[in-house]
Amino acid sequence: MQSEISLISFGQTKFGEWWNKSLRDLLGEAVDAALASAPCTALDIDFIVVANMLGESMNGQAHLGALTSSLLPHRPPAIRVEAACASGSVAMHTACALLESGRAETILVVGAEKMTDASTEEITTGLMGAADSERDAPSGLTFPGIFGLIAQRYMHEFGLTRQQLNLVSALHHANAITNPFAQFRAAMTPDQIGASALVADPLRLLDCSPVSDGAAACLLSTKHRSDLTLAASQLSTDTVSIADRPTITSFAATKDAAMRACEEANIEPQQIAHLELHDCFSIAALIALEDLGFAEPGNGIRWYEQPGQMTVNGSGGLKACGHPVAATGIKQIIDIGKQLRASGNPYGMAHNFGGAGATCAVHILHHENA
Amino acid sequence: MLPGTLLSFTTVQHPPKGFPDRPRSIGLIELSDGKRVIGSLIAPEASAPAIGRAVVPRMRLSRINEQGLRLYEVAYECTARVSEPKLNEQRHFPGYILALTGPSGVGKTTISTLLVKGLGDFTAKVPIVTSRSPKEGDEREYDYVSTQEFQVLQKNGDLVAWTKIPSETEERFYGYRKSDIAAIWSQGKLPVVVTEMHLLQGLSNHFGRRAILSLGLLPPGHSKRAMLSQLLHRMRLRGRETQEQIQERLQNAQQDLDFFTRAEHLFDHILVNEDLDTVLGTIKEHVLALVKA
Numbered sequence A: 001m002q003s004e005i006s007l008i009s010f011g012q013t014k015f016g017e018w019w020n021k022s023l024r025d026l027l028g029e030a031v032d033a034a035l036a037s038a039p040c041t042a043l044d045i046d047f048i049v050v051a052n053m054l055g056e057s058m059n060g061q062a063h064l065g066a067l068t069s070s071l072l073p074h075r076p077p078a079i080r081v082e083a084a085c086a087s088g089s090v091a092m093h094t095a096c097a098l099l100e101s102g103r104a105e106t107i108l109v110v111g112a113e114k115m116t117d118a119s120t121e122e123i124t125t126g127l128m129g130a131a132d133s134e135r136d137a138p139s140g141l142t143f144p145g146i147f148g149l150i151a152q153r154y155m156h157e158f159g160l161t162r163q164q165l166n167l168v169s170a171l172h173h174a175n176a177i178t179n180p181f182a183q184f185r186a187a188m189t190p191d192q193i194g195a196s197a198l199v200a201d202p203l204r205l206l207d208c209s210p211v212s213d214g215a216a217a218c219l220l221s222t223k224h225r226s227d228l229t230l231a232a233s234q235l236s237t238d239t240v241s242i243a244d245r246p247t248i249t250s251f252a253a254t255k256d257a258a259m260r261a262c263e264e265a266n267i268e269p270q271q272i273a274h275l276e277l278h279d280c281f282s283i284a285a286l287i288a289l290e291d292l293g294f295a296e297p298g299n300g301i302r303w304y305e306q307p308g309q310m311t312v313n314g315s316g317g318l319k320a321c322g323h324p325v326a327a328t329g330i331k332q333i334i335d336i337g338k339q340l341r342a343s344g345n346p347y348g349m350a351h352n353f354g355g356a357g358a359t360c361a362v363h364i365l366h367h368e369n370a
Numbered sequence B: 001m002l003p004g005t006l007l008s009f010t011t012v013q014h015p016p017k018g019f020p021d022r023p024r025s026i027g028l029i030e031l032s033d034g035k036r037v038i039g040s041l042i043a044p045e046a047s048a049p050a051i052g053r054a055v056v057p058r059m060r061l062s063r064i065n066e067q068g069l070r071l072y073e074v075a076y077e078c079t080a081r082v083s084e085p086k087l088n089e090q091r092h093f094p095g096y097i098l099a100l101t102g103p104s105g106v107g108k109t110t111i112s113t114l115l116v117k118g119l120g121d122f123t124a125k126v127p128i129v130t131s132r133s134p135k136e137g138d139e140r141e142y143d144y145v146s147t148q149e150f151q152v153l154q155k156n157g158d159l160v161a162w163t164k165i166p167s168e169t170e171e172r173f174y175g176y177r178k179s180d181i182a183a184i185w186s187q188g189k190l191p192v193v194v195t196e197m198h199l200l201q202g203l204s205n206h207f208g209r210r211a212i213l214s215l216g217l218l219p220p221g222h223s224k225r226a227m228l229s230q231l232l233h234r235m236r237l238r239g240r241e242t243q244e245q246i247q248e249r250l251q252n253a254q255q256d257l258d259f260f261t262r263a264e265h266l267f268d269h270i271l272v273n274e275d276l277d278t279v280l281g282t283i284k285e286h287v288l289a290l291v292k293a
Helices: A023-036 A055-059 A064-069 A087-101 A120-130 A143-158 A162-176 A190-194 A252-265 A282-291 A317-321 A325-343 B108-118 B147-155 B178-186 B197-207 B224-238 B243-262 B276-292
Strands: A006-012 A047-051 A078-081 A106-114 A198-200 A213-221 A228-237 A274-276 A347-354 A359-367 B004-012 B024-031 B036-042 B053-064 B070-082 B097-101 B123-125 B128-130 B142-144 B159-165 B172-177 B190-195 B212-218 B269-272
Touching (some): A006 A228, A006 A325, A023 A064, A023 A213, A047 A064, A047 A087, A047 A325, A055 A120, A064 A106, A087 A106, A087 A347, A087 A359, A120 A143, A143 A198, A143 A282, A143 B004, A143 B024, A162 A190, A162 A317, A198 B004, A213 A325, A228 A252, A228 A325, A252 A282, A274 A325, A317 A325, A325 A347, A325 A359, B004 B036, B004 B070, B036 B053, B097 B108, B108 B123, B108 B190, B108 B276, B128 B147, B147 B159, B147 B172, B159 B197, B172 B178, B172 B197, B178 B190, B190 B197, B197 B212, B197 B243, B212 B243, B212 B276, B224 B243, B269 B276
Parallel strands (some): A047 A078, A274 A347, B036 B070, B097 B190, B097 B212, B123 B190, B128 B142, B212 B269
Antiparallel strands (some): A006 A213, A106 A213, A347 A359, B004 B024, B004 B053, B053 B070, B159 B172
16 A cells, blocks of 8 residues: 555444335444544545445435535535445545545545345346346346356366355354344354255355345544554456356456455465455355465365364355445455454455456455554 | 357346246357357256257247337257367366567567456466566566576576577567476466567477467568558557667567568468457467367
């Protein structure tokens, strides 16, 4: 990083189904929560970056920069970014660039999504906006379908079994029990996961992250200091359609962003103590562990069979904590911050992607325990 | 409409709005020309979808939309035949090298960068060991050593090919390390070298001509004069060299162009870099053909 960027405060709504709250309400609640623990006042915020994917199609609301800005008394300049499910981390990345350039000194980064008001059909169609409208969508494909194709292929190439795959969501559910902000705080046995309804063969309902409402916010600053700083913020892209890639069992954007992030932070993957990865579907967690450098190809499952030193999705991940699309990337960073403070370890990583890994951002957080 | 092979498949229980038929069976298909598509599957009872199954295209009515428009699609029918497995994990390139040769300014670096980006899982660039000093505009293609160090590498036989490029301004040695190429092979990838005539000759002497998929790149133009003026134009545009260096490179380019006719046997294909996408597409085809061979 070209300047020292501190994560000075953060806050979020509980993720879940919020039928009595609007997109604006969710944004406001997360911003208030972040400000409540801030070492400065709202007036110190000199820029806002808002992340959101489905405002127009699900909530009839665009123009979220100004909308969020009007929640603050002094209405600072604001922009909205969109990169499908990676919107949250792309907002973080954008904020880092603005801080590094000196354009701003204290930025409010907030991501929000309101998804549960629509029918399954509508939300499925809306989310397909993250895929290629000419190459993928005409066949009637959905995101569970895309990851169904990926899972089918992965099982074929590496011999992963259904029983093994069940362990992924089971661990994420177990982790969410202690997270007060999680959408599903109930344990799920591997058998329950294997017996849930088929969604897109071989993926079942409990392989899929849910449709959620929620928002998460944090303040990044070069002026105010904290024990948490950003050691790396890297962004990478790939083709939007999986049909344009040489392989579908590994995501090049994840590999690239992770490699550059470790280079930027000047650390090895082994130094990471806590990892929040993008498990939009169970299979994506295994591929992420491999692409991030924590396992050999085909071996990601070992983190679920014999958990190691590193915490994987301590928050419950997208599966159990919930996945209000654009809030996820920011929530991950918040959770890494909390985990580092609790454990006293120096490094944690957040991995967030959009579509089937067409945009991927990797952030590394450093905790000064002195 | 081409037939193909099923790379993966799924059955979507909840298709998006406007698709009344549910569930929908959908496949990722590699067509016979190597391109991939996503399409819906028709699976007769006798031949359920399975990876590796041959599929044939069928035009059919997909759905009628809200405006009453009849939308047709190409669906893929699974046949009983199972194609030869043409799987990612079997792509290995033992002993092969892809060489791109051409005069300065023809676009070798751009092409190899885009190629490695597009076929990153199969290809990797071989760094060029050089004794020349780093300069602005160099991307990560060089591995800088001192002239003494270069000579030690040479003497120990660590280089598979090396050359000295005449220059008024400095003594410039270039070469490839044996260990760099071996490392790429051990990852199961195809090493890509961006090279010039002496190094190509050296590689060919060391590994044997047949180990190299050798592509020559020429600037567009019907005469040598037209080609040289193209190169001059491109070099000025990219602004990487000084006026002096451009003159020097242009002289070398003249020799390079002669070399294409003199040493035809060193090339498998000569490509004219008029349109980048066409050149990249052709190279990809050649690389993928190598995989299948």
